[in-house]
Amino acid sequence: MPVIDPCDNCGTPTPIYRLAAVILDSHMARICPRCQATEQARIDLPYAPRTDQRAIQPSTSRDAW
Numbered sequence: 001m002p003v004i005d006p007c008d009n010c011g012t013p014t015p016i017y018r019l020a021a022v023i024l025d026s027h028m029a030r031i032c033p034r035c036q037a038t039e040q041a042r043i044d045l046p047y048a049p050r051t052d053q054r055a056i057q058p059s060t061s062r063d064a065w
Contacts (some may be wrong), residue, residue, distance in 0.1 A: 012034070022036070023043065
């Protein structure tokens, strides 16, 4: 039997393994898949790559070793 917690956005009881931790309106929240699909404009994913920066490549020069 799964552990049920409410969605922080809509309050729908959801199994905790279905809840996603996101930044919703500048606050950490656990939201259900339905809210994640409908609230894309309000969501910032933690640890998501920024669109204004490229991937950081490790240095291969000997000076860095």
